[in-house]
Amino acid sequence: MSKDEIFKENMTTIADFTFGEKVASVFDDMLERSVPFYREIQRMIGEMAADFAVEGTTIYDLGCSTGTTLLNLSQNIPSKVKFVGVDYSQDMLVRCKQKLSAHHFSREHELICADLNQGVNIENASVVVMILTLQFIRPLNRDKLIGSILKGLNENGCLILVEKVLGEDYVFNRLFIKYYYDFKKRNGYSELEIAQKREALENVLIPYKLLENRELLLKEGFRYCDVFFKWYNFCGMIAIK
Numbered sequence: 001m002s003k004d005e006i007f008k009e010n011m012t013t014i015a016d017f018t019f020g021e022k023v024a025s026v027f028d029d030m031l032e033r034s035v036p037f038y039r040e041i042q043r044m045i046g047e048m049a050a051d052f053a054v055e056g057t058t059i060y061d062l063g064c065s066t067g068t069t070l071l072n073l074s075q076n077i078p079s080k081v082k083f084v085g086v087d088y089s090q091d092m093l094v095r096c097k098q099k100l101s102a103h104h105f106s107r108e109h110e111l112i113c114a115d116l117n118q119g120v121n122i123e124n125a126s127v128v129v130m131i132l133t134l135q136f137i138r139p140l141n142r143d144k145l146i147g148s149i150l151k152g153l154n155e156n157g158c159l160i161l162v163e164k165v166l167g168e169d170y171v172f173n174r175l176f177i178k179y180y181y182d183f184k185k186r187n188g189y190s191e192l193e194i195a196q197k198r199e200a201l202e203n204v205l206i207p208y209k210l211l212e213n214r215e216l217l218l219k220e221g222f223r224y225c226d227v228f229f230k231w232y233n234f235c236g237m238i239a240i241k
Contacts, residue, residue: 004030007196017200019065019089027066027092033187035132036180036231042069044228045160046076048238049127052158055079057126062086062116062149063133067096073129074107083109086120117141122152131162135207146220153241159222162229162236166209176232210235 004026017023023030031038053059059077061069064085074083087093093111100109114120116137122128128149137145149159167173181194208216210227214237217225222239229236 001029001032002026004033005193006030007193007200008190010192011196014196014199017197017204019087019092021091024066024089024091024095027095028068031068033189034184036183036234037229041131041162041229041236042072044236045069045129045131045162046072048158048160048228049073049129050076050078052127052156052240053077053079053081054126054154054157055081056124057154057157058082058084058122058124060084060086060120060122060125060128062120062128062130063136064096064111065089065092067099069129069131070096070100070109071103071105073127074105081108081126083107084112085109086112086114086116088113088115116145119144119148120152122149125149125153126157127160128153128157129160132164134161134213135163135205139206139208142216143220146216150221150241155241157241159217159239159241160236161213161217161239162234163213164205164207165213165233165235166207167233168209168211173233179232180234207233210237213237 002025006022006026049059059073059081064070064087067085070083070085085096090113093113096111134142167176184194214225217239222241225237225239227235228238
């Protein structure tokens with residue numbers, strides 16, 4: 001696993017964050033060191049998906065990046081299902097294909113390069129997973145995306161959503177961000193790296209409050225919604241059609 005040092009050196013100009021080859025090459029390390037309890041979140045997603053997966057249906061990972069979640073899902077879901085990974089970054093999909101091949105992934109699957117801002121074609125789905133993906137979709141397009149997911153989910157199918165979130169109050173929001181940056185420092189990121197990445201993400205990653213995400217899911221037609229994970233400014237939610 002290559003180490004994430006993208007923002008290590010002082011930059012005179014900081015461009016918007018993109019998921020190109022440079023990021024794709026270190027993305028696994030970036031997730032491990034930037035997402036609190038990432039492995040536990042993956043474990044939780046695996047066991048929840050296993051309970052909702054139905055034989056003969058399709059399991060979707062929207063924003064599949066390098067394929068870690070697809071592998072995790074396949075290891076937890078024994079029934080005969082099809083796996084579909086969607087990502088707008090061709091560089092990520094190249095890494096995903098390589099990882100699946102390296103792990104001798106033999107389950108029926110398809111990798112699709114598509115921009116989720118345009119919506120997504122979901123068919124015969126029992127489980128849809130979005131890990132730290134919705135936050136990168138332009139807010140004006142989120143209703144349409146969630147609506148298209150709901151449309152393609154079978155009755156009693158689930159959407160598992162993990163997001164970075166804003167605090168419900170600005171006082172807590174400030175504190176939670178501080179605690180998060182402390183977490184990143186404990187994982188080896190310098191103040192310069194944290195500051196430069198924050199600037200690169202400023203116009204790209206637009207988080208909602210937890211309650212705003214919940215309202216979005218219920219408004220689009222999900223019957224049930226609950227929180228399965230919460231750590232300061234990160235949350236995991238599961239919604240059922």
